[in-house]
Amino acid sequence: MDLEALRIFLKVAEVQSLTRAGEHLGLPKAHVSRKLRALESDLDARLFHRSTRVVRLSPDGEALIPRAKLIVREADEVAGMFRTGRRLRGRVRVDLPVNLARRFVLPALPELLDRHPELELFISTTDRIVDVVGEGFDCVLRVGASTDLDVTQRKLGELSMLNCVSKSYVERRGVPRSLEDLDQHQLVHYASRLGTDTPMFEYDRDGKTHTRPMPSALTVNTTDAYMAACLAGLGIVQVPRIGMTERLSSGEAVDVLAEYRCAPMPVVILQTHGRRPPQRVRAVMDWIAAALSGRLE
Secondary structure: OOHHHHHHHHHHHHHOOHHHHHHHHOOOHHHHHHHHHHHHHHHOOOOEEEOOOOEEEOHHHHHHHHHHHHHHHHHHHHHHOOOOOOOOEEEEEEEEOHHHHHHHHHHHHHHHHHHOOEEEEEEEEOOOOOOOOOOOOOEEEEEOOOOOOOOEEEEEEEEOEEEEEEHHHHHHHOOOOOOHHHHHOOEEEEOOOOOOOOOEEEEEEOOEEEEEEOOOOEEEOOHHHHHHHHHOOOOEEEEEHHHOHHHHHHOOEEEOOOOOOOOOEEEEEEEOOOOOOOHHHHHHHHHHHHHHOOOOO
16 A cells, blocks of 8 residues: 555545645645545545545545554554654644744744754744644644644643733723723724624633623734734733733733633644654644743643
């Protein structure tokens, strides 16, 4: 059985595109197509229904998925038995939140690549919730609860939360001292997709999350814009403590309503390779965890 063909088959099934599968694997589309045709010929089965717009698994392809995953996983495990101490090689596709990537993870990247110079990383930095499987990521660092059922999760820790406004906001609007005061204040609303939900002030009470509608003149969809809006005096933001420490110390930002904070946000690594990810993926996840060590609660 051609292991490369099985890997290609699994990637095409995952991303539903020959072109995208080739991009993820670093292979020309023609090579991907040729390997799939050869695999179908070897098995005497049609594995995909193809059209100009979509590639879908056939019933035979659906039946092959669990066996192909098992064969590839076992092959990786056998190969891993003899790679201890050797340099890792290959591509790893990673998605990271923008601020954590910029402040902590990317500055640690030289150490990883010095140790494994044959690794090739494709790093996406975004604040939106990516489709881990559909977009072909090997691992994703996510802040907040995850409902992905098709991935394996590893919790790294939590980020404690604050309610903050800028010094200029306090000078103009004062400090809210109760939930009722919030009716006279502005919230900077964060939404990964604009216009999808109502601006709410969120807080934790006795382990339960509560929300309160608030006036809001601005909705943003990136953490950079969220922070900029706060510092411009546009309203209250609810942010991890880790991103506000220096601004609180300088007086540029003010912590408000300390008794009405959000519950801490979990920080997790999601990966798509089951209980035994390839060594290159495991090494990258360990590197991310080490880069955040001491930063999380």
